[in-house]
Amino acid sequence: MDGNGRWAAQRSLPRTSGHRAAETAVIDVIEAARSAGVGWLSLYAFSTENWRRPHAEVDFLMHLVRRVVRKHAPLLHARGIRCRFLGVTDPRVPAALARDFADLMTLTCDNRGMTLTVAFDHGGRRDIVEAARSLIRGGVPAEAVDEECFAAHLPFPDTPDVDLVIRTSGEQRISNFMLWQVAYAEWVFPPVLWPDFRAPHFLECLHTYQQRDRRFGGVLPHQNGESRP
Amino acid sequence: MTHTDSGSAGRIGAGAASPHGRSSWSGTDDRTPPVFGPGSQFHEFFNDPRWAMAMVRATVLEAAHPQIGAALIDNSTFVAHPWRRLRNTLVSLQRMFGADDHVRQREAARLNRLHARLGGTDARNRPYDAMDPDVRAWVVATLFESAVTMCRLSGQPLEQRAMERLYAEFQAFLAALGDEAGHLPPSLQEFWSYYDQVVEEELENTEAMRIILYKLFDHLPAPPLLNGLPTLWAAGRTVAGPVLGAITVASLPEPFRRRAGLPELPGAQTAMQGAYLAAGLARFLPGGWIKADSVIDLLALSPDSDDPRARTISALRDRMNRAGALIRLITPLPPEPVPGTADGGLQRSAEEFFAQVLDQSGNGYLDWPDLAAMARELAGRLDLDEPEETRLYDAFADWWRELQAALDADGDGRISAREYAAAVPSLAGPALIKVAEVLFDATDKDGNQTIDADEHRALFRTAFHRDTAGAEAAYTRSAFVRDFLSFMSGRRRSTPFDPLLAQA
Numbered sequence: 074m075d076g077n078g079r080w081a082a083q084r085s086l087p088r089t090s091g092h093r094a095a096e097t098a099v100i101d102v103i104e105a106a107r108s109a110g111v112g113w114l115s116l117y118a119f120s121t122e123n124w125r126r127p128h129a130e131v132d133f134l135m136h137l138v139r140r141v142v143r144k145h146a147p148l149l150h151a152r153g154i155r156c157r158f159l160g161v162t163d164p165r166v167p168a169a170l171a172r173d174f175a176d177l178m179t180l181t182c183d184n185r186g187m188t189l190t191v192a193f194d195h196g197g198r199r200d201i202v203e204a205a206r207s208l209i210r211g212g213v214p215a216e217a218v219d220e221e222c223f224a225a226h227l228p229f230p231d232t233p234d235v236d237l238v239i240r241t242s243g244e245q246r247i248s249n250f251m252l253w254q255v256a257y258a259e260w261v262f263p264p265v266l267w268p269d270f271r272a273p274h275f276l277e278c279l280h281t282y283q284q285r286d287r288r289f290g291g292v293l294p295h296q297n298g299e300s301r302p
Numbered sequence: 303m304t305h306t307d308s309g310s311a312g313r314i315g316a317g318a319a320s321p322h323g324r325s326s327w328s329g330t331d332d333r334t335p336p337v338f339g340p341g342s343q344f345h346e347f348f349n350d351p352r353w354a355m356a357m358v359r360a361t362v363l364e365a366a367h368p369q370i371g372a373a374l375i376d377n378s379t380f381v382a383h384p385w386r387r388l389r390n391t392l393v394s395l396q397r398m399f400g401a402d403d404h405v406r407q408r409e410a411a412r413l414n415r416l417h418a419r420l421g422g423t424d425a426r427n428r429p430y431d432a433m434d435p436d437v438r439a440w441v442v443a444t445l446f447e448s449a450v451t452m453c454r455l456s457g458q459p460l461e462q463r464a465m466e467r468l469y470a471e472f473q474a475f476l477a478a479l480g481d482e483a484g485h486l487p488p489s490l491q492e493f494w495s496y497y498d499q500v501v502e503e504e505l506e507n508t509e510a511m512r513i514i515l516y517k518l519f520d521h522l523p524a525p526p527l528l529n530g531l532p533t534l535w536a537a538g539r540t541v542a543g544p545v546l547g548a549i550t551v552a553s554l555p556e557p558f559r560r561r562a563g564l565p566e567l568p569g570a571q572t573a574m575q576g577a578y579l580a581a582g583l584a585r586f587l588p589g590g591w592i593k594a595d596s597v598i599d600l601l602a603l604s605p606d607s608d609d610p611r612a613r614t615i616s617a618l619r620d621r622m623n624r625a626g627a628l629i630r631l632i633t634p635l636p637p638e639p640v641p642g643t644a645d646g647g648l649q650r651s652a653e654e655f656f657a658q659v660l661d662q663s664g665n666g667y668l669d670w671p672d673l674a675a676m677a678r679e680l681a682g683r684l685d686l687d688e689p690e691e692t693r694l695y696d697a698f699a700d701w702w703r704e705l706q707a708a709l710d711a712d713g714d715g716r717i718s719a720r721e722y723a724a725a726v727p728s729l730a731g732p733a734l735i736k737v738a739e740v741l742f743d744a745t746d747k748d749g750n751q752t753i754d755a756d757e758h759r760a761l762f763r764t765a766f767h768r769d770t771a772g773a774e775a776a777y778t779r780s781a782f783v784r785d786f787l788s789f790m791s792g793r794r795r796s797t798p799f800d801p802l803l804a805q806a
Contacts, residue, residue, distance in 0.1 A: 139635075142631075
């Protein structure tokens with residue numbers, strides 16, 4: 074979800090208004106993905122590196138996210154969307170926000186529709202380090218560790234491999250996003266800025282993805298870390 | 303206790319001939335209805351919803367007795383852990399009034415040991431003693447009188463014969479506790495004058511009574527089942543608390559209300575009679591719908607207990623949790639978010655731990671009665687006999703001395719929340735380790751140095767957790783001691799000890 078800052082700069086607005094404008098895009102994309110039959114949607118909202126941004130902007134983001142989560146919680150639940158928050162381990166995440174995240178997860182944990190994973194305070198490397206720690210703590214012998222076993226120690230181990238990553242605003246970097254799961258992902262880089270990103274753009278990206286000659290396309294989605302044929 | 307001195311000799315003489323001699327409880331004679339168990343007058347009341355109100359009323363009348371009031375203030379956990387206390391009381395009453403004589407004798411012995419440990423002096427330096435036979439007679443008297451009054455207030459007064467039977471049952475209850483006859487008047491006629499006399503001359507406006515009437519209901523913590531809905535609980539409580547208080551006040555004897563200076567609220571009498579009448583109508587519900595013990599059990603069931611009803615309960619709890627989450631999410635944001643209210647963290651703050659676990663009596667201080675209450679709860683769960691019970695109390699007493707030496711900075715003999723927070727690390731001393739070991743020995747009934755599934759269930763009322771069991775289905779001494787210490791000092795949540803000592 075890149076380009077909030079540039080979107081605001083183009084309109085001579087403060088960066089914060091770019092973030093505010095992103096809310097509509099988020100809701101639109103969630104709805105578009107759900108009606109297009111996407112089973113797993115992940116949004117990269119805040120990275121472990123984003124803490125380096127100015128204090129005021131981080132503070133604003135925390136309040137904005139809290140407001141958005143609370144505003145849309147009943148709707149997400151009513152649509153049968155299962156919501157999860159990946160990361161959220163930094164003590165700088167306000168306690169009230171963490172509780173709202175936990176509440177939304179509790180509320181929607183039994184929903185059977187699309188699974189929405191919001192990566193918040195997320196870092197792909199940190200997840201891998203966490204998995205390694207968990208393996209060592211569990212006393213797993215070195216020979217017993219394979220990809221599947223390792224993946225089982227990542228947070229939310231039921232998350233399948235990522236098929237498609239959409240990075241808006243033309244940026245072409247991974248930026249520490251779900252490093253383990255994007256191993257076989259297709260990447261699309263639409264030039265549109267995130268606040269302007271809408272359902273048609275999303276469907277266009279899906280279409281591009283369908284055109285790709287994926288080696289593993291067409292078979293059932295592979296579980297995270299499962300060895301490939 | 304002047305009233306008993308004046309008349310007790312005569313009462314003992316008459317009491318010997320009265321029908322509450324020990325031989326009559328076993329119900330050998332087919333003609334006379336049994337004194338205890340199914341068929342007795344008390345048994346008919348046990349599941350009556352009116353009992354809830356009558357019990358509150360009886361408790362207020364007990365608390366108004368200066369000696370009992372002082373004992374409650376010092377020792378009781380009813381402010382901080384009312385639901386656990388209520389459940390324990392019901393289980394105890396069930397055992398005492400059940401059909402099994404052996405169970406009754408064992409429970410009576412346990413109650414006597416428990417009460418023998420309660421003694422001291424009140425705020426005005428008057429001694430109190432929970433074993434004082436006159437005091438115990440008064441407790442039984444309030445229960446009996448509240449049962450009679452409950453019937454009267456709900457418009458279904460007991461017939462004279464039924465009242466006499468009920469009185470004989472309560473006398474037998476006192477006798478089963480091992481008290482000599484004579485502290486309760488031998489006949490019903492004499493009882494009423496005894497009762498009026500105590501009400502008019504002995505009862506006082508005690509602190510314990512005020513706490514029950516005006517503080518307990520307003521601050522009643524949610525029962526474990528409804529933990530996920532704090533907002534809803536608090537909202538219901540704000541309305542129901544004062545109403546319950548007013549209803550209880552209105553049902554107290556008029557002379558006492560006058561003397562204690564209790565308010566007469568307009569409409570309270572009508573509301574009180576309406577409440578009793580409505581609760582009395584529940585007798586038209588199909589049998590088995592209302593069972594006091596199952597309702598209380600249900601409310602007190604801890605989150606992941608593996609009771610047979612566990613699946614339904616955990617499904618219900620999940621729903622409650624989700625409802626709670628939804629309510630929290632849709633409540634408008636308060637103007638300023640309160641810092642440090644994160645729920646569900648693994649760590650809890652020193653203040654929280656102090657209030658939830660250490661300060662069992664809820665008076666804001668850690669004192670010997672708080673640790674004694676923990677020992678009492680543990681001994682009750684494990685159903686300990688002598689000498690294990692004394693060993694457990696002794697271990698807690700040693701721990702208390704250790705705590706006092708380490709934490710009581712201002713030397714007033716008790717530990718305030720601030721003194722505790724300032725010196726948390728020194729909590730895991732050798733005496734605490736000793737407590738853990740004694741507790742392990744008491745739990746390990748067969749002495750095989752591991753706690754197996756049944757022993758685990760006796761203490762925690764849950765089976766092993768899937769994640770903790772792992773390798774073998776037993777709990778070793780070292781793991782038990784480690785978990786106990788991390789609960790008591792590291793303040794870690796989510797140990798099995800949490801529902802044991804922290805739950806309301």
